[in-house]
Amino acid sequence: MIYVDNAATTKTSEAAIKAMLPYMSEIYGNPSSLHEMGQVAAEALFSARKTVANALGAKPNEIYFTSGGSESDNQAIISCAELGEKKGKKHIISSAIEHHAVLHTLDKLSKRGFKITLLPANADGIVKPSDLEKSITDDTALVTVMYANNEIGTVQPIAELGAICKKHKIPFHTDAVQAVGHLPINVVNDNIDMLSLSAHKFGGPKGVGALYVRNGVALSPFINGGAQERGKRAGTENLPAIVGMATALTESISTMDKTSKKLIKLRNELIQGLLAIPHSVLNGDAKNRLPGNVNICFEGIEGEGLLLLLSDAGICASSGSACTSGSLDPSHVLLAIGRPHEIAHGSLRLTLAADNTESDVKYIIKSTADVVAKLRAMSPVWKDLQEGKRNYVIQ
C-alpha cells in the first residue's frame, strides 16, 4: 500500500507513540491534582508547552492546547469577533481558499451581522498583500489567512500579510495546520498574532492541537468550565496526546531540512510525470508550495472514479471532486483559482511524506496514467473533446 494522503493525516511517529504510553499507564494523574502523580503530569504538560512554544518562536504562556486545528480556528476567530463587536468592529477579512473550519465559522458570524471580506487568490493560489491593504477598514476586527493551503499546497506571503495587520493594529490569525512541522515558522518574524496547529498533520496523534496567542492579544474562553489553559479552554488536558504532539513536533523540526529536500525532489518528479498525461494541469504555484503537495486536474474525467481505481492499485490519494466532498460542488479552492466546475471535478491530490520513495513515485505515475486512460475511454466528455465537439479547457 502506498499512502500519499498525508495532508489528510499522517502516520503517528514511533517516537510519539513511545512518548505517549507512560502517560496512560504510569503517569495517568490529572495535571490539576496536587499529589505527586498529578504534579509529575503537570511538569510533563509544561514541558510540552515549552516544546511547542520553542518550535514557533513563542513563549510557553502563549500556547493553549486544544482538540485540534478546527477548534483552534473556531476559538481564535470567534474570540476576535466578539471582542471586536464590543468595540463596534464587525468586519473580518479572510481568503477564498481557507479551510472549512475557518469559512464555516465566518458564515456563522455573517449571519450574526458581521461583514466578511474574502480576499481572492490569484491563478496560482496566492493571496496578494495589496488586496489585504485595500480591504482594511476602521471596522476590521480580524484578519485570518491560512499559512499553507490544504488542497493545492500554496504557501502564502504570511510575513507580509502580518506586517500590514501590524501597521493597522488589527489582530492577525493564521491557520497553519498544513505548515507546522513542514515549513520553518517563527511567529515573531512572521508577524503572527494567533496561529492554529494540529498534531496529526506532522506525525502526532489525532484529536489534539494548539492555539498560539501572542501576549497582549485578548482571548475569550471557548469551552467553559475549570481553570485549565489559564481559564481559556476548560477540560482536563489530553496529556498523552499533548506529549505525543510535542514529541512529533520536535522530531519533524529536527528532520525538516532533510525531509524537505527529499520531498521537493519526489514532488517535482511526480508533477513532471503526471503532467506528461495529455490535458492535465498543475493546481497551485509550482514553487511556493508545500514540499509534499501535488494537485493536478485531468480533463474529461471525474475524481471519485480516479480515487477508487487508484485505491484498487494500492494507492491512497484524495480529490476535490464533488462526489468526494459529499457536497454538490467541487472544491471551493479549485473554483477560486479559476478552474471551471468540469475541470475541478477531475482533480487528484497526492501528499507525500518522508517514507515515500522514488519507486512509489514511478508506480503512482504509471498507475495514474492507466486509470486516467481507462476513465477517459468511457467518458462522453472525453469523446466530445477528441471529436472537436467540445473545446479543451486544459491544453
Added chain:
Amino acid sequence: MLYSEKVMDHFRNPRNVGEIENADGVGEVGNAKCGDIMKIYLKIENDIITDVKFNTFGCGSAIASSSMATEMIKGKPISEALELTNKAVAEALDGLPAHKLHCSVLAEEAIKAAIKDYYDRNGIEYDHSLFPEESCAHCHE
C-alpha cells in the same frame, strides 16, 4: 465501505461500455458542470432493444448505475425499458448511499431520453407525459 460489492463490481468491470454506430436512439443527460454525464446508445429491432452501450463521465456510482441499467434493459421490449425505475437500478446494485441516488435517476433518465430519441427519429407517436423534461434535481443549477 461506501459502496456495495455489486457497485464496485460494476464500476471496476462495467458492462456495455462503448457506443453503437448508427444507433437507433441516443440519449444524453446530466452536464459536466454537475460532474456527471450519461450517454446511452440503443439498437432497436421490432420494438426490442437488441443492443445497448453507454459512456459515462461521473463518479463510481454513476458508472455502476449505467452498467447495471444497460444490463437490465438489454434484450427487453421498449415497453419494459420504459418501466425501469431508478429505484430498481439502485436495488439491483444492492443499494446506493443516499447522496448517490441521483446517479440511478440519471440512468433512468438517460434510457428514457434514448427511447424518446428513437420515437422522434421514426415519427412514432407516444405519450409525452412518459418523458418529463430532465429535472436536473441532482444538480445545483
